[in-house]
Amino acid sequence: xxxxxxxxxxxxxxxxxxxxxxxxxxxxxxxxxxxxxxxxxxxxxxxxxxxxxxxxxxxxxxxxxxxxxxxxxxxxxxxxxxxxxxxxxxxxxxxxxxxxxxxxxxxxxxxxxxxxxxxxxxxxxxxxxxxxxxxxxxxxxxxxxxxxxxxxxxxxxxxxxxxxxxxxxxxxxxxxxxxx
Amino acid sequence: xxxxxxxxxxxxxxxxxxxxxxxxxxxxxxxxxxxxxxxxxxxxxxxxxxxxxxxxxxxxxxxxxxxxxxxxxxxxxxxxxxxxxxxxxxxxxxxxxxxxxxxxxxxxxxxxxxxxxxxxxxxxxxxxxxxxxxxxxxxxxxxxxxxxxxxxxxxxxxxxxxxxxxxxxxxxxxxxxxxxxxxxxxxxxxxxxxxxxxxxxxxxxxxxxxxxxxxxxxxxxxxxxxxxxxxxxxxxxxxxxxxxxxxxxxxxxxxxxxxxxxxxxxxxxxxxxxxxxxxxxxxxxxxxxxxxxxxxxxxxxxxxxxxxxxxxxxxxxxxxxxxxxxxxxxxxxxxxxxxxxxxxxxxxxxxxxxxxxxxxxxxxxxxxxxxxxxxxxxxxxxxxxxxxxxxxxxxxxxxxxxxxxxxxxxxxxxxxxxxxxxxx
Numbered sequence: 357x358x359x360x361x362x363x364x365x366x367x368x369x370x371x372x373x374x375x376x377x378x379x380x381x382x383x384x385x386x387x388x389x390x391x392x393x394x395x396x397x398x399x400x401x402x403x404x405x406x407x408x409x410x411x412x413x414x415x416x417x418x419x420x421x422x423x424x425x426x427x428x429x430x431x432x433x434x435x436x437x438x439x440x441x442x443x444x445x446x447x448x449x450x451x452x453x454x455x456x457x458x459x460x461x462x463x464x465x466x467x468x469x470x471x472x473x474x475x476x477x478x479x480x481x482x483x484x485x486x487x488x489x490x491x492x493x494x495x496x497x498x499x500x501x502x503x504x505x506x507x508x509x510x511x512x513x514x515x516x517x518x519x520x521x522x523x524x525x526x527x528x529x530x531x532x533x534x535x536x
Numbered sequence: 537x538x539x540x541x542x543x544x545x546x547x548x549x550x551x552x553x554x555x556x557x558x559x560x561x562x563x564x565x566x567x568x569x570x571x572x573x574x575x576x577x578x579x580x581x582x583x584x585x586x587x588x589x590x591x592x593x594x595x596x597x598x599x600x601x602x603x604x605x606x607x608x609x610x611x612x613x614x615x616x617x618x619x620x621x622x623x624x625x626x627x628x629x630x631x632x633x634x635x636x637x638x639x640x641x642x643x644x645x646x647x648x649x650x651x652x653x654x655x656x657x658x659x660x661x662x663x664x665x666x667x668x669x670x671x672x673x674x675x676x677x678x679x680x681x682x683x684x685x686x687x688x689x690x691x692x693x694x695x696x697x698x699x700x701x702x703x704x705x706x707x708x709x710x711x712x713x714x715x716x717x718x719x720x721x722x723x724x725x726x727x728x729x730x731x732x733x734x735x736x737x738x739x740x741x742x743x744x745x746x747x748x749x750x751x752x753x754x755x756x757x758x759x760x761x762x763x764x765x766x767x768x769x770x771x772x773x774x775x776x777x778x779x780x781x782x783x784x785x786x787x788x789x790x791x792x793x794x795x796x797x798x799x800x801x802x803x804x805x806x807x808x809x810x811x812x813x814x815x816x817x818x819x820x821x822x823x824x825x826x827x828x829x830x831x832x833x834x835x836x837x838x839x840x841x842x843x844x845x846x847x848x849x850x851x852x853x854x855x856x857x858x859x860x861x862x863x864x865x866x867x868x869x870x871x872x873x874x875x876x877x878x879x880x881x882x883x884x885x886x887x888x889x890x891x892x893x894x895x896x897x898x899x900x901x902x903x904x905x906x907x908x909x910x911x912x913x914x915x916x917x918x919x920x921x922x923x924x925x926x927x928x929x930x931x932x933x934x935x936x937x938x939x940x941x942x943x944x945x946x947x948x949x950x951x952x953x954x955x956x957x958x959x960x
Contacts, residue, residue, distance in 0.1 A: 384727050385679055388670030396663050399801050402742050402752060404809045431618065440618050452825030456936035466810050473812040476750040480619055480648060483748045531756060531830035
């Protein structure tokens with residue numbers, strides 16, 4: 357009866373039974389696949405205040421004015437005056453009044469955020485369509501409209517993070533949370 | 537429009553059913569006129585028309601009754617038709633009961649519309665300060681062990697319409713409905729962070745969506761390792777597109793904007809990225825012109841949904857006051873209701889108070905004598921935080937602030953039974 361073949365079958369059954377037991381302290385399946393540096397670079401579009409990750413390229417406000425008129429003014433108004441979309445210029449000195457006006461110039465604490473946001477999301481009907489030179493240029497233009505950089509100042513990976521925004525010190529971090 | 541089209545599609549079988557029934561009726565008439573049974577007549581028993589016809593056939597995905605068609609989300613489109621998918625769709629909370637918001641009525645804040653994502657092409661990338669940068673297909677994420685939790689999501693701009701110069705006479709949901717509560721199922725975020733090997737110097741994460749705004753927010757690692765979830769299912773089914781299909785971030789109790797939808801990337805960093813939506817927006821201006829940044833937790837809050845603004849009480853007598861309460865800090869411990877403009881308060885009964893960071897339904901019987909009065913509710917959470925009065929809340933901020941309004945909501949009842957939104 358107990359031929360070697362039978363014993364092998366029983367052993368296989370026992371193994372199968374063990375393999376189908378619930379696992380009480382099993383580890384997650386670890387199905388993540390290694391991502392290459394090249395692949396990460398195509399996804400990694402966020403730019404922190406340090407400017408880390410800013411791409412090569414450069415642009416001035418003078419160059420950016422043309423980009424702005426073609427691709428931004430229809431929504432953000434001539435010279436960043438706003439309407440129908442948000443105003444981008446003006447409002448400095450209004451934050452502590454009864455009618456604060458929040459713009460890039462009056463409110464935004466970091467210039468790097470401007471580059472980051474224009475590149476990832478603007479223009480609304482064609483995001484990711486501007487070249488890096490165009491993003492630098494139109495960022496320079498919006499900064500220039502707010503009197504923050506000169507018309508011929510080149511914005512690039514080195515100069516943009518050095519721009520001191522007027523409302524840089526206007527924020528109080530609530531993290532870690534205050535006692536409320 | 538889409539919903540109406542869908543409903544039109546489901547109505548079509550009804551039309552063919554009527555045709556069939558007319559034919560049947562003609563046959564019956566014919567039989568009677570042929571003298572099959574002299575003096576035969578229909579049963580005199582009670583029975584509405586729908587009790588005397590065969591019902592609708594099965595359908596693949598059920599829809600609400602056609603008589604409930606007016607129960608729809610309210611749209612806020614600050615840029616109008618220029619950007620019809622930018623803004624918010626608010627839940628009609630005054631038409632709903634219990635604590636779960638139906639998925640199709642769940643509030644929806646989107647910055648550049650709702651992307652049409654093919655889950656086979658979508659991936660989630662984890663990188664930055666990790667030992668092993670890795671990516672996950674949607675299919676891989678669906679293979680992980682899951683957890684299920686009931687949590688609310690509230691936009692931090694919810695109730696900003698209650699800051700209008702004059703009280704808006706619109707339904708409660710059109711003011712306070714930029715929040716909803718669902719059962720979410722997914723993977724604890726810490727599981728994926730551990731797999732990637734989060735490095736000790738990583739103190740923040742940058743989470744980013746695959747919508748055309750690539751909406752992004754910075755999140756403290758503490759929250760990610762606490763109760764953050766990579767959510768894949770909502771109320772038992774896969775996420776709706778407007779809720780982040782195929783994968784969203786869920787940060788229980790924290791402002792809705794951070795619960796990044798259509799999640800495509802998480803980058804571990806050693807500081808906040810200061811994205812557009814955590815600097816120029818979702819920061820809370822104070823009277824001195826400085827703004828609070830990273831105000832993540834949603835404050836303790838409640839709102840009476842029934843009766844509420846634009847409703848009318850048809851008669852004097854007994855009513856049930858019903859409403860929702862919630863807190864980003866944890867559980868709701870108590871909800872008090874006032875039917876005299878805040879002079880006296882009575883504890884309401886609670887449903888769901890055992891769950892942290894989830895809606896609680898409160899209820900209280902109330903006798904309306906026909907006199908003018910103001911109804912209010914006031915929630916207290918397990919951290920002993922009490923929902924603030926409107927004046928106290930307003931005093932903390934600039935008149936230009938429109939985030940994190942958790943102040944007490946007041947509904948005035950007139951002698952004619954009309955219920956109006958008032959500032960009290």
